[in-house]
Amino acid sequence: MEQPKPRPVTIRDVAALAGVSAGTASKALNNQGQLRQETRDRVLAAAKGLKFRPNETARSLGSERTFTVGLLTTDSIGRFSIPVLLGAEDALAAGTILVFLCDTREDPIRERHYVETLLSRRVDGFIVTGRRSDPRTPLAVDVPVPVVYALTPSSDPADCSVVADDEQAGRLAGEHLIATGRSAIAHITGPASFDAVGNRERGLRTALSSSGLSLVGPGVLYGEWSEAWGRRAAQILLRSGAQFDGVYCGSDQIARGAAEVLAASGRAVPDDVALVGTDNWDILVEGRTPTLTTIDLNLHEVGRRAAQRLLAAIDGEPTQGLETCPSRLVMRESTELQRVRD
Template identity: 40%
Template sequence: MSTAKSVTLGDVASVAGVSLSTASRALNGGGRISEDTRRRVKEASDRLGFQPNALARSFALGRSQTIGVLTQNASGVFTAPVLIGATMELGRMNQALLIRDARFDAATLNENVARLQARRIDGVVLIGDGLNYSLPSVTSLFRVPVAYAFGLTSESDDASFNPDAEMAGRLAATHLLETRRRRIAHITAGLDDPASRGRAHGFGRALAEAGLEQVGGKPLSGGWTFEWGVEATTRLLASGTEVDAIFCGNDQIALGAESAIRAAGLSVPRDVALIGVDNWEGMITSDSARLTTIDPCLQDVGAAAARSLGADEAWSPGAHLVPCRLIVRSTT
């Protein structure tokens, strides 16, 4: 039985009407080649179904096309979407991955760093487990670019990518104002938490710009839990303070607040509108499909960090904020 002949780079060059070296540079993204030539070679490659040899490509580019991915807690509810976003983006960039998880153990992380140092890699993505956990800086340990996702290090020049917490607060306030709510409270975790503090700051500024002050003049601060949402909302309603909306620091708090509102004989959203932050299905029950929320777009965070290591991306140090997104449902 005969087998079909594999399409070669020479076949692509012949169809595109260019030299072998030009075809190579056009497909590998190198050299000074006109966009018209690059497009012609790409069209020929796609038409013929050409699949470049990964090893040959890495030699041609002088790179291994392999990225090391270090995680602090790969199975974490919030880490998982960041990791998915990073791996999907690296796959789109035709990069191979070496993934190693530390499970919050410093010794394991050091061992994983040493293992990557022994490999020929083109870059490193270190994924944390949220802004409340400080990431160790490993930038100086590698000769290749290092990007940090979903976490911060103590080094201001480290390139880090995180959800825009202030934007989350601003989006929540703006949406509630647009629904004609004017007596708006904010229930969140402790303001020593960077995410909680950022959301509270964006929320407060948006209200101030509209000439309003949040109910009570400041957030009700406690924890990230359903139980805190119940406790804080029960206390707020029992005080007799007029309130027609509550911005909750996360979806768990919002679900607790909803429970307390209904227990008080009030209706959501007719009497009190609710909005949370997260939109992560693994954290909440199926009933949460009713909840208006701010999606921190964690897959986008991972993708942005991965993309910063690409040859076509202008790598820049410092903190980078990734936009979040409002999802409107029935609680507003």
């Protein structure tokens, strides 16, 4: 039986053995950059020991920058990737770096094609993002340039990832509802399989528990990320007979649907029920009456920090691990203080 051919040694293998970034390894091999001689010697020894033969893409890294970055996303509608992109561009603009935005549509073959095409154009690095915060597998292509994952983290803890704080989002929502006088709080959210859903629920329960409270209603209502689900879930909550004066929704879409049903049933927002959403999606939170209090996941900052980490990696600084960006509460009319009744 024919034995499989061994995988070619790459710049990342050399970098791992030498304990440096891929950018630093390439600079050392090309006699570029201001590196300590000890670092340069360690990289050269690792390359020799692994019998490394550099390809042209790897050779260009550290010797000739193109001042371009590839941003790969699975978010076809751009709701999450656009704020990340804008934040990244804010950080990259100081270095006059251009960004190529590619929508992979969650297709591994398409993603591989984009990576290989952008590498042929000698991009200096990649930012990888998506529409959900569940960990994803690292890029399938062996990439000789730095990669930073934004919002959607890499499943490899050795990679560099910058994410939103979903648990803090739930905690902020709970603390705010309690601070405005609510003590019977329900939770309507998205699919239970999403990491963000579990993290937001955990944060909400933490806030309630700290005040001696627990969730009310027929349990957490899991469903789709849609206004239609928000309407159905609010109907379920009302039919359950549970007494509630506050609802935290896992998205602004869900909150908008819930608000419609609450209004139709005679439950005024915020007088009878305070409502908090998630995402701070302007067309939803400002396009209704009353306007919607929500939790902003700070995606612009996620993109900005991811770009900063990428720039550091391109400059040869070791960059890895998980960084979490704080969420923030945006108060509007749907959670005004309860009025004192006669």
